[in-house]
Amino acid sequence: MAVERTVPPVALVTGANRGIGYEVVRQLADRGHRVLLGSRDLAKGRAAAARIDPGGERVTVVQLDVSDEASVAAMAEWVTRDVGRVDVVVNNAAILYDTWAQARSADLGEVQRALDTNLFGAWRVTQALLPLLRRSPHPRVVMVSSEAASLQSMSGGTPAYGVSKAALNALTCLLAGELRRQRVLVNAICPGWVATDMGGGGGRPVADGAAGIVWAATLPDGGPTGGFFRDGKPVPW
Template sequence: MSPHAPHTPPTPVALVTGANRGIGREVARQLAGLGHHVLLGSRDPRKGEQAAAAIDPGGERVRAVRLDVSDAASVTAMAERIARETGRVDVVVNNAAILYDSWARARAADLAEVQQALDTNLFGAWRVTQALLPLLERSPHPRVVNVSSEAGSLASMSGGTPAYSVSKAALNALTRLLAGELRAQRVLVNAVCPGWTDTDMGGGGRPVAEGAAGVVWAATLPDDGPTGGFFRDGKPVPW
C-alpha cells in the first residue's frame, strides 16, 4: 500500500443483547445496514442463529452470540469470545429485558418476581457493560445505550408494573453513574425509551423500526453528542 493511501477506518463492532426478536433484532438490522459488524446476543443459540440469518443470510455483517445476561459465566464467555475475535467493541446496546408485569401492584408484588426482573433488566446491563469496558476503551468512538422505558421515569410513575418500572428506574440511575464515570474515557452512555412498540412484550403500538431508530441514534452519536441523558426519538424524556 502506498504510504499516502487514505486510511480506511475499521468496521465498527456492536453488541446487541436480547436481539433475537423485537427491538433488539431491529436495532441489529439497522446497525448492520449502517455498516456495523453486529454481534447478535441471544439466550437461545438456535433463535439467535435464525435471527442473524434472517438479517444477514451471508453472515458477513451479523453473527449470533450465545448470551444470557442474567448468568455471569455466560457474560464472561461472551466477552472473552469478542476479545479473541475482534479485540474491541464500539457499541454496546443493553436491550435484554423481561417481565412487563402489568398484572402486579407494588403493595402486593411478588418480590421474587421483582428480583428476577432486576437480575436481567438492571444487573444484566451492568454485567455486560463491566465485562466489555476494557474492549470499549479500545474503541475510537465508544457508545453504550441502555434500552429503558418511560415506565422507569419517576416524573410519570404512579403505580403498576412494579418489577419492570423499578428495574428501568434503576437502569436509568446506572446510566447516569456510568456516564459520569466514563466521561474521561470518551464513552457516551445514554438511556433510550423506544416508546410503545408492536413487540411481543409491548403488543401493539407503533412499528418496531420507529422505536429502534431512537436506539440506533444513540448508538451512532457523534463524539460531541450527549451523555448521561434519557431520550425517545432523539428528544429528552423527564427522569
C-alpha cells in the same frame, strides 16, 4: 498506491433474536456496523441473523444470557479473543412487563428476577466489555429503558419492570459521569410503546422504536451523555 480499508465499528446488542433488539441489529448492520447478535437461545439467534444477513458477513451470533455471570464472561472472552474490539454496547435484553401487578402486593421473587436481567444484566455486560470500549475511538453504551421508569410520571403498576428500569436509568447516570473523561457516551433510551411480543399489539412500528436506539448508538463525538431520550428528545427522569 494501496487504499486503506476502513474497519467497520463493532456493536453488541443483547436480547436481539426478536423484537426491538432484532430491528436494532438490522439497522446497525445497514449502517455498516459489524453486529454481534446476543441471544440466549443459539438456534433462534442463528435463524435471526440469517434473516438479516444470509451471508454472515455483517451479523454474528453470540450465545448470551445476561442474567448468567458465566455466560457474560464467556461472551466477553470470545469477543476479546476472536473479534478484538467493541465500539457500541446496546443493553436491550429485558423481561417481565408485569402489567398485572401492584407494588403493594408484588411477588418480590419476580421483582428480583426482573432486576437480575433488566438492571444487573446490563451492568454485567457493560463491565465485562469496558476494557474493549475504552480502546474504541468512539465508544457508546445504550441502555434501552422505558417511560415506565420516569419518576415524574410513575404512579403505580408494573412494579418489577418500572423499578428495574428506573434503577437502570440511575446506572446510566453513574456510568456516564465516571466514563465521561474516557469519551464513553452512555445514554438511556425509551423506544416508546412498540408492537412487540412484550409490548403487545397496537404500539408504534418496531422500526420507529429502534431508530431512537440506533441514534444513541451512532452519536457523534461530543454528543450528549448521561441523558434519557425518546426519538432524540429528552424524557423527564
